[in-house]
Amino acid sequence: MLDGIFTGLSTAVMPFNLMMVVVGCFAGTFIGMLPGLGPISAVALMIPITYGLDPSSGIILMAGVYYGAVFGGSTSSILINAPGCASTVVTSFDGYPLAQQKQAGKALALAAYSSFTGGTIGAIILLFAAPALASVSLSFQSSDYFALMILGLTAVAAFSGKGQVIKALIMTVFGLMIATVGTDTTSGTPRFTFGNIDLIDGISFLLLAMATFALTEVVMTVLKGQHKEKDEQMDMASLGSMKLSREEVKHIAPTVGRSSVFGFLVGVLPGAGATIASFLAYGLERNLASAKEKLKFGKGALRGLAAPESANNAASTGSFVPLLTLGIPGSGTTAIMLGALIAYGIQPGPRLFVDNPDVFWSVIISMYFGNLVLLILNLPLIPYISRLLVIPRPILIPLILFFSITGVYLVSFNSFDIHMMAIITVIAIALKLLEFPMAPMLLGFILGGIMENNLARALVISDGSFDFLWDRPLTLGIVVVAIVVLCIPPLLELVNKRRANKGQATDRGAEAAISEGEG
Amino acid sequence: MNICKDHIGGLIFLLLSVAYGVYAGQIPLLPGDEFEPFHAQTVPNALALLCGGLSIALLLTAERGEGSTLKLHGYDFALVAKLLAQVVLFAFALQWVGFLLATLFFLIGGFWLLGERRIKTLLLASVPFSAGIWLILTQLLDIYLAPGALFNQLFGG
Known part of the structure; x- marks a missing residue:
């Protein structure tokens, strides 16, 4: 492991890679601050740039953008109560009230320290957990991989939220369907190309990611009329001190420690991600607080700000565990990174640790650098970075649109791709209006090809029988976990519904008894 | 129902x-x-x-x-349609007038659609940006950008 750490360290400290961390963190912070654009959009916008870089530098840049975007989202949550992404919604619960009490500087500093600690604890756990898991998963066979893909896809659907499980599953299948467009890799026959030569190679990952996450998100802000809204001006004069007292540090230290470990564990679960981690950590901290302290939550409690901030950064780090060791992304953002790695010809998964140790370790090491950059460079520069938001939306939106489109065009030099982007954007807008989640679709699309290849191999080895699903205990175990993961949310929903119905019935019974008594 | x-x-x-x-x-x-x-x-x-x-x-x-129930009130579909039509036009413009002019038209059109009407702002936000991006791509990164079919037809390829 020490060898690996040194390999990673030597790659990560290369001046160009260090520059990538800094540039990534800055770009991510800026994009993350823009309401409506979150880490997924920020990372998607970076893909075309990374195509010109070597794999390590590309992934380091994306990891920096990811961290920066989460941090940028927290900043706009605290300063203007406009979360840049879902994972920083909870930050605004206590961050914005603090800003209103003229303690914005303290809130920003606390968010940065908590993020740094969360990210650092996450990176340290990742340092030990990832190689251990990777060495175990080296014994995986094609049947295990197929089962693992099923687990990854079902987990993303299962964690997609209340009442969204079926929709997320449909979107996953839709992504798998899109992945079948183009020439079949096993037989060489064209599928769903309708005689169009531009579809022979299938739909490119870059095109789909940019159209669904960058273009669609920007167009949605126009659709909702948000481009006419003026950003609330940040009063930088009333930012206040950025220092925390010793008592305050003592007060929040256990919260940060707890939430970091908790966030990391939630982040490791495929599909759970930073949003769920931040909500759960906030809920956990409020439950642990004394009755007197509980009342402060939502009104500017330091613990209420520290918990989600540590958790979401630790979860961002945790989501790299399934990506780097099993090749299954833990979130939408890591799904995009998976696609980028595949485009480089690198297959994330257990072999990554053996075949490309420089990529594996430099990502882990650069995460720590990313956290450091956010703390020592981004925090003091927040007043200046946030000034970039002064650029009027009517100017900013066409520029982002231009970058999304040319990002795709400059890779293929085929204007058909731009037409495809417009069509996919229209479909994505319609699906968003019908409240279908986009991330499972992208995940299905990315994993579709690998899943089909592994299924083909497993079926050929087992002579067309599906016995491979239960022949090996490991495959069976993963399949069982996938089924359990898929069954838990609907069952929980059913139990909650029954409880609510019972509660209503009891209330009605009590009301009837009272009215009878009154009568 | x-x-x-x-x-x-x-x-x-x-x-x-x-x-x-x-x-x-x-x-x-x-x-x-x-x-x-x-x-x-x-x-x-x-x-x-x-x-x-x-x-x-x-x-x-x-x-x-x-x-x-699906509620579509308050959404500006017309503006989105215009923006997406502009994206499609940009693809055609790339083929006919080349990258530099297509970018310029796209940006000015986009700013205009989103409500920017000051000529000075329209030009200042688009001309230096388009020229800068074109210079970076062609001179710095050495990427060949085709001049456009229209120029080829007018001045010979």
Whole structure:
């Protein structure tokens, strides 16, 4: 492991890679601050740039953008109560009230320290957990991989939220369907190309990611009329001190420690991600607080700000565990990174640790650098970075649109791709209006090809029988976990519904008894 | 019966799965493939069935609450249509007038559509940016950008 750490360290400290961390963190912070654009959009916008870089530098840049975007989202949550992404919604619960009490500087500093600690604890756990898991998963066979893909896809659907499980599953299948467009890799026959030569190679990952996450998100802000809204001006004069007292540090230290470990564990679960981690950590901290302290939550409690901030950064780090060791992304953002790695010809998964140790370790090491950059460079520069938001939306939106489109065009030099982007954007807008989640679709699309290849191999080895699903205990175990993961949310929903119905019935019974008594 | 978002979504995906299933059946197979455990139609057929089943499940379990109906008030579809039309036009412009002019038209058009009317701002925000990007791509990164069919026809290729 020490060898690996040194390999990673030597790659990560290369001046160009260090520059990538800094540039990534800055770009991510800026994009993350823009309401409506979150880490997924920020990372998607970076893909075309990374195509010109070597794999390590590309992934380091994306990891920096990811961290920066989460941090940028927290900043706009605290300063203007406009979360840049879902994972920083909870930050605004206590961050914005603090800003209103003229303690914005303290809130920003606390968010940065908590993020740094969360990210650092996450990176340290990742340092030990990832190689251990990777060495175990080296014994995986094609049947295990197929089962693992099923687990990854079902987990993303299962964690997609209340009442969204079926929709997320449909979107996953839709992504798998899109992945079948183009020439079949096993037989060489064209599928769903309708005689169009531009579809022979299938739909490119870059095109789909940019159209669904960058273009669609920007167009949605126009659709909702948000481009006419003026950003609330940040009063930088009333930012206040950025220092925390010793008592305050003592007060929040256990919260940060707890939430970091908790966030990391939630982040490791495929599909759970930073949003769920931040909500759960906030809920956990409020439950642990004394009755007197509980009342402060939502009104500017330091613990209420520290918990989600540590958790979401630790979860961002945790989501790299399934990506780097099993090749299954833990979130939408890591799904995009998976696609980028595949485009480089690198297959994330257990072999990554053996075949490309420089990529594996430099990502882990650069995460720590990313956290450091956010703390020592981004925090003091927040007043200046946030000034970039002064650029009027009517100017900013066409520029982002231009970058999304040319990002795709400059890779293929085929204007058909731009037409495809417009069509996919229209479909994505319609699906968003019908409240279908986009991330499972992208995940299905990315994993579709690998899943089909592994299924083909497993079926050929087992002579067309599906016995491979239960022949090996490991495959069976993963399949069982996938089924359990898929069954838990609907069952929980059913139990909650029954409880609510019972509660209503009891209330009605009590009301009837009272009215009878009154009568 | 009220038609809600889940009903619309379920119906769309049900139709999609039927169409996908029909086309999946038309994927050409290699001779002898029908006796193989796995061929080019295997996964598409399974996906069509899966998507159909899930769509029916969505239709059956659709939420019929107050917030579940599709409301399109307050959305500026006309502006979005214009922006997307501009994206398509940008693709055509790239072929005909080349990268530099296409970028310039796209940006000025985009700023204009989104409400910017000051000529000075329109030009200041688009001309230096377009020229800068074009210079970076062609001079710094040495990427060849075709001058456009129109220039080739006018001045010879």
